[in-house]
Amino acid sequence: MSLIQIENHSDMNDVDVIQEIIRNRICFLEYPAGTTLKETALAEEFGVSRTPLREALNRLRYLGLIETRNGVGTVVVGLSYEEITQIYEMRMELAQLIGKLSPNKITDEHEEITLSLLTRAQRQTIEFDIQEYFAINHQLHHLIYDIIGNTSLKEMWKQLYFQSASSWYQVAKNTTEEVCHSLIDELTDLVTAIKSRDAEAVGISQRLHIKYGFSRIQALSSNE
Incomplete structure (x- = not known):
């Protein structure tokens, strides 16, 4: 069973569902680097033919999460x-473009979602739950993704987020209290930016907190 399953499959096809479940397993280290994904076993698990499974794997290959190796699979x-350093450097640069490249209009719905995520994050200080923590992070990612208007920026933002997710998961497992408070700070800043309907401020906030995240990865790496 995956640590975090998708919340609602009702409007998703088989390929979408399979992609998201496998992607989550990779991001949350249920499938660590070097794991071989067996098509036959996965198709049997999901109760589908190899056609939708291969389409889901192709999407994950495009995201840079898996690759095909001769003689291995x-x-x-x-x-x-x-590589992680380069990904975080790029994410910080891209964040500055969120409010500059034709952002989508920030709406009341964006504000409601952000406030809800903040409330959920604050509950984590009472009882930390790693599954809930990453569910909040995932929904925060989708919120920012929805504000980004430039198509090319959206795709790069999504790809780099998922490529960096497993590195951040490793940090979160080791510093739960610190990352919990960091998430609250990030959402608090985001609430202010979104209430002001200021997409540029959203980008500035994201850059700041991505930079913080990379500093924690650096600290963890130096201690290993």
Whole structure:
């Protein structure tokens, strides 16, 4: 059973569902780097033919989460520290473009979602739940994704978020209290920006907190 399953499958087809479940397993290290994904076993698990399964795997390959190796099969990709550094550097640069490249209009719904996520994050200080923590992070990602208007920026933002997710999961497992308070700070800043309907402020906030996240990854790496 995956740590975090998708909340609502009702409006998703088989390919979407399979992609998201496998993606979550990769992001949350249920499938760590080097894991070989067996098509036959996965197709049997999901109760589908290989056609939708292969389409889901192709999407994950496009995201850079898996690759095909001769003589081995489909393998979960492992990132070097240098590659993780480059991903975070790019994420910080992209964040600054959120409010500059034709952002979508910030709505009352965005505000309601952000306030709800903040409330959920604050509950984590009472009883931390790693599954809930990452559910909040995932929904925060989708919120920012929805505000981004530029199509190319959206795709790059999504790809880099999922490529960096497993690295951040490792940090969260080791510093639960710190990352919980960091998430609250991020959402508090985001509430202010969204209440002001200021997409540029949203981007500035995201850059700040992505930079913080990378600093924690650096600290964890230096202690290993």
